[in-house]
Amino acid sequence: MANPQTTPGPQGSGRRKAMKAKTATVTGKQRISPDLIRLSFSCPEIIGADLPFSDHYIKLLFVPEGADYAWPFDLAEITASKPRELQPVRRTYTLRTVDTEAGTFDVDFVAHGDEGLAGPWAQSADAGDVIGFGGPGGAWKPEADYEHFVLAGDEAAAPAIFAALEQLPAGTTATAFVEIATLDATFATPTGEGIDVVWVSRDGATHGTKLIDALRQSGYPTKKTSWFVHGVAEMVKETRKFLFVEGGVSKEDASISGYWRLGMTEDQWQQSKMEFNAQNEKEEQALAGQ
Template sequence: MADQANTAPKRKARKAHEATVTGRRQLSPDLVRLSLNSPDFVGQELEFTDHYIKLLFVPEGADYAWPFDAAQVREEQPRDKQPITRTYTIFNLNSETGDFEADFVTHGDSGLAGPWGRDVEVGAKIGFFGPGGKWEPEASYDHFVFAGDESAAPAISAGLARLPEGATATAYIEIESEDRTFEIPTGEGIDIQWVYRNGATHGTELSRIVRGAGVPEGKKTSWFVHGVAEMIKEMRRFLFVESEIPREDVSISGYWRIGMTEDQWQSSKQEFNAEIEAEEERLSTR
């Protein structure tokens, strides 16, 4: 048995890429847009609108810095000194130059990537894994409903910019308050609905507004719903149990969870999803 364990195939090492910060813009009091460039994106045509990368942050106290060999670091460093990943949607990719953009939500000095995005200087370099992604607006739908908080806004923006010809869309975007709005694609057939928390728990106002609007009638509709996990639970019940929306018409997942770091959320996400799927099954068979 020991020989079998020693010869078990190792997980394939992911290749880390490098991005350079080339610019920054303050979109709202707590939202920063960074312009970046990666030579590894030159020639890449990204087919989806929810493409993301995982930025690599070096833990405090570690004895290495970017650039580094991610596989080597994984083998040589203890778990608490291995790179910390934070996931960000990328958009406006120019495949000829490798330029792209990413938005960072900032909440003072809390968190890891938010303060970095707020303070990083032009010219700084950072490693990343990716890109990943799996959704885009398909031409077989007449209408699209987008719903999410600030974390989902970049993917919503990218989806709105790539709507099929003749399609319409409604986008519900939850932000803290009226003075936190930011630029987002608009145009004929696009209805932007800003949802203000005004101190309420993340996701509660968004769930209430989307539920109140109901399901569009007479249109083949695709749903893109992403953001805080607590909102996702409510929206899954609304879509799959109460409204009986076909699952193939819905892209829905939690990008984050209240009170958890990304690492904690990712390690518990599968269990969270299994629990709500079991509850949906129970409610559907009543």
């Protein structure tokens, strides 16, 4: 996932802005780690699209149980005509790879058994299955203005992190901190001169706690650095303090956002994200003024 934003409708309407939906067809399936499943998709509708970023994401559209429609459907019509509980459920995923000439892309799913919505769907998906999605969106890539990049996140952010490593400007370096459940859950990473991938094992700890510890221990690079930090909201909150309050890092040099939050569904998180971010800003200003 990559900085997903769910756009609400008018205040009090309870509706979200409709996206132009496209069709993705499953063409392949691969277990890339004990915790991750990679699905390959075909989507002719993205052929020729301008997708210059490394954090492109899509919003998969799942039809809720009890709804009287199936894909393909007119998203705008469904959004306008159905009550909220019968509208498509959106789940945001980062594209691990995308080929706009062939009209293909890969998406990595965290598999939690029967837990969640997208994970179980990915586990049971077969070639030929179709699903609707909105997007792709995206806003960040490693720029040549910087000498070094620090990237950090959990499994949800790994696709954007690895895509960025594959797009590093010539002559730059990068350190990527990737949090996983255990060191038995590693998976293939980009390689190359100047790329350092550091695996951070949770080993039962709360998501994000080991990751922020690793960032603090690594400290602040002496080179001109761009930061890309995404993952669980609680980790992001602490990392913002580490960067902006303690380290004096300019916010212009950082892409940082919570992809998800402990104990919340994506819908619940998106509804509360603006308030969460505003509270972070307020606390950081207070700390900076001490």
